[in-house]
Amino acid sequence: MTSTATPPGLARFNALEEHAAHTALLEVCASTAWARRLLAARPYAEPDALYAESDTAMAALTEADLAEAMAGHPPIGRPRPGDPTSAREQRGMAGATDELRAEMLELNLAYQERFGHVFLICATGRTAEEMRDAVRERLGNAPEKEREILRTELGKINRIRLTRLVEEDRLA
Numbered sequence: 640m641t642s643t644a645t646p647p648g649l650a651r652f653n654a655l656e657e658h659a660a661h662t663a664l665l666e667v668c669a670s671t672a673w674a675r676r677l678l679a680a681r682p683y684a685e686p687d688a689l690y691a692e693s694d695t696a697m698a699a700l701t702e703a704d705l706a707e708a709m710a711g712h713p714p715i716g717r718p719r720p721g722d723p724t725s726a727r728e729q730r731g732m733a734g735a736t737d738e739l740r741a742e743m744l745e746l747n748l749a750y751q752e753r754f755g756h757v758f759l760i761c762a763t764g765r766t767a768e769e770m771r772d773a774v775r776e777r778l779g780n781a782p783e784k785e786r787e788i789l790r791t792e793l794g795k796i797n798r799i800r801l802t803r804l805v806e807e808d809r810l811a
Contacts, residue, residue, distance in 0.1 A: 693801055
């Protein structure tokens with residue numbers, strides 16, 4: 640027997656006062672345009688509807704919106720102090736050697752100099768070596784290709800964070 644009831648975490652998200660829901664969404668993605676679009680489509684009957692709206696909103700982000708979203712992400716290997724989300728997502732860097740950490744710092748700086756923004760990758764489940772290899776590879780991309788990759792990676796990050804928000808029953 641299949642239930643059509645809205646999952647409890649999603650029901651709580653739907654019921655949040657607008658300001659609280661907006662704040663929760665900005666913790667998922669720092670783009671105000673993305674958060675406003677997801678707010679405007681509430682309530683969601685199921686998580687897949689929320690994820691689909693997130694994907695649609697991600698595709699519609701302007702360059703300025705993407706820059707705003709990326710500003711919410713610390714460099715790989717340097718999660719913000721007191722930010723459990725970044726620390727959890729970058730867990731693969733936890734066991735990195737000092738040499739690998741120094742190399743990531745250099746690569747992050749080279750990437751930022753080339754593209755004008757932080758290197759963004761969905762780090763969840765990746766090792767330090769995989770992230771290093773990805774930034775090395777992506778340094779050679781044309782800016783247009785890199786923007787496409789950024790949008791995809793940001794979409795993956797948003798999906799993971801939205802899942803935690805509405806499916807893991809984490810709203811207070």
